[in-house]
Amino acid sequence: MSGTDGSEAYDGDDAHDDHAGRAPEGPRANGGGGPDHPHRPPRIPTPRTSVEDGGLPLPAVPDREQGEDVQGMRENLRESLRQDLDRLGELAGTVSPAPEPAHPVLKSLLGAWALAACSAEETAAVEAHLGACGTCADEARRLREAVGLLQRPDSLDLDPGLRTRVLERCLERRPPRIPVPEWALAYDAETARLDALLQDFGDSEWHAPVRLRWFGDEGARNRRTTVAGVIAHLLAVDGLVAAALGLDDPLEEGDAPAPPQERTERYWRDAHFPPTRSVRGPWREQTHAVVRTVSFTQGTGLLGVSYGGFELPLRDALVDRAFECWVHAEDIADAVDYPYEPPAPRHLRGMIELAVRMLPGALAQRRRAGLAAPGGESRHLVAAGRPGRSVRLEIEGRGGGEWLVPLDSPAAVGSAEHQVAHVALDDVEFCRLAAGHVSPREAAAGQAGDQGAIGDVLSAVASLSRL
């Protein structure tokens, strides 16, 4: 390789050359008309820009037989590399310094040339060469045609509803022997929707700032993170479910699981670096593993999942995680200015139903913390299972329903006779309140009756939210 400059040597490494036998004829860079094809009309396709901008026809599709050439091109890379190197050696011995780049350099430029991505001098040199070198002209034409095949991917956001429709159709045609439990379907659907949202995110989206909001005992709280940080948060808290199922916990925990916020803070802290897009894979794998595993544990929907301070049955925990997934997907969508739809009505209804079931407990907790009105003149202690003072909660929309929420004890039964107030709000608005995204005072709710009771209920809904 002596006397050959580095770039030429390097350049040969994928070069295809099926005319090595002609090599000893020497350089043709500065010749007019190749000796092999003295009368051949120029076979040079025009550079892409001028073809497209000038509206000229693209070169005709080559004969099908050329397919074999290309197959050979790909299979014989190694062989041709060797031949090229041999040729280079010969050239190096025989060539006097030429004003134009040598054949291998010009050949290496064919891709860039076809894409109109080289300098004017290089373009001119390549085109002069193409008039002289049949092999390069053949390849040039093929590559130019290949450029015509480059297309922007149809940037199609797959309709998220399509997943449900396709899967349902499949399962109708062949009922599954191991179905996904009904109560895990919302989690399956919401994690798939979020994953689809993340699909085309670049680094700027992954690092877009997100402000997570929730409602604590002290009122509105928030925490700054990034899109990747939100996914890390979901990964860490979903880990509670994973751990309960005996799967790997993304956090190495001691004996007692920590509550969601603590887990998240610890996960963020232990990562040493701010989370990046690399968090998507582990998050998605874990969601898939959870769905897969619960399918094999039919009937154990009552298995307890510890959230640190409290426990939820598995079936409720998955509805809760589906809800969180949607809420945070919306946080992410807002941060990057994408639209994001609410869940399918039946999934939304499951989420609302769970929140409503948790309300009496939340009311009691707030009362114990001195945040809700204690029993007053009209209030009486209610024996378990007995009807008590109630608020009628009417959730409008396709995910909605109507409930009587007992005010004074989680053990009491809601009662129309003891109804003291009526609150009506839209399904999605109710969820925003439960997510801590609107405050109890701002929530667009129609109200009638005892204002104090209504305030307690709306605040209790908001208190269900957490980081």
Place this chain on the structure above:
Amino acid sequence: MAKKDAPPRWDRKMQQRLARGEAAALGELYDRFASLVHGLAHRVLGDERAADGITREVFVHVWEHPESYDPNQGPLRTWVAGLTHRLAVQRLRDTGAAALARGGPGTAEELEHRVRHASVAARADYIVQSMPAPLRAALELAYFQRRDYRQAAADIGITEEEARRRLRLGLQLLSTAHDAASPGAPPGYGGAA
């Protein structure tokens, strides 16, 4: 961005889970391949609803006949792409022929030309998605972002020689979309590894 090809173990496992009738496996299969399937079908048919239909057909077929995939013949991804291609091209030809039979404009020859064109375009998409990421990135810069190869080299942090190499190799791979443009192209769908 296409996901990196999964190891064959995943393919084999997936096939077993589908054969066992595990609905969760079907969901995972969809999550991995739906955008590939829908994208290819859309490239062939140029219509959202038709692409939805092909997507449904492909997953129904895989779910009903998981045994028709043989892991020894190649990756599941390639097989799914081939199946999609076949069904989509078939649909294009059928709807075109039906339109001709109803006295629609055009000739059978033009229809065949259209089918071949759509077929090559879809295969080209698949090749671009499946080629090594460095080649795709170089093409992306040069073609869509109009960077010359020196700028592309600087953007990526590689030598100019390497940039030239990647552009040329990427186009060489892409040019194989013209090969085997006949219907029923698989096995070896798309050529690119």
